[in-house]
Amino acid sequence: MRRIFVLAVLCLLSVCVSPAIASLPYYNKDIGYTIWLPKGWTVASSRDLERAGEQCRPLPIQGLTSHWVAGYMTPELGEGCRLLVEVKPGRKMRPADISNFNNYIVRSLRQSPLDSADDADSVVLKNATYYKEKKVLRIETTIGRGKHALLGLTYIVYTRKGMLTFVGYLAPGEKHMQKVLDTAVLSLYLDDPIRY
Incomplete structure (x- = not known):
């Protein structure tokens, strides 16, 4: 009977510990967050962030410029950033302000012209x-x-001090990576000074 109990406990431990082993925490002390990303991911260099600044926008709205402060790279993507981070300083927003801003973003995206002179944009x-x-x-x-x-x-x-924007770009065949990014950002841990 004890053997069965020990075996059951070991099986339960392997199930509970395997997700933690499959990902690694990255702590960004400058901004104040911890994010868990899969093994093999690396922190982007300042050169990689500069290159991303020329190609990627922080919000999917035309005309906004970016200032990436952090980024993460995957081995299969080569030199491109898989996930980028931008800080928008400000104040703690009330729930009504958050709702209004969310509505503004969604409305802007719905009204963006579907026929652009440049299909890439x-x-x-x-x-x-x-x-x-x-x-x-x-x-x-x-x-x-x-x-x-x-x-x-x-x-x-x-956050209490504005907003953090995380942006990821995926190729059409990378449906699995969508779940990876969702898990990483939605399990983000913010330090006390900036946590909402």
Whole structure:
């Protein structure tokens, strides 16, 4: 009987511990958050962030410039950043302000012209979800057209000191990576000074 109990406990431990082993925590002390990413991911260098600044926007709205302060890279992507982070300093927003800003973002994306002079710049809203308990707006967009279209995932994390924006870009065949990014950003741990 004891053997069965010990075996059951060992099986339970292996199930509970394996997700923790499969991902690694990355602590960003400058901003104040911890994010868990899969093994093999690395922190982007300042050169990688500069290159991303020329190519990627923080919010899927035309005309906004970016200032990436952190990024994470995957081995299969080579030199490109898989997940980028931008800080928008400000104040703690009231729930009504958050709701108004979320509505503004979604409305702007719905009204963006579907026919752009440059197909690479066209942005089409696919989905937007607000996770009230986490204070996170998740926006899913299609960027570009045809076989060169990318899936853009933008996460706006509301904090006591403004917002953090996490942006990931996926190729059409990378459906599994969507779940990886969702898990990473939605399990984000903010330090006390910035936690909402």
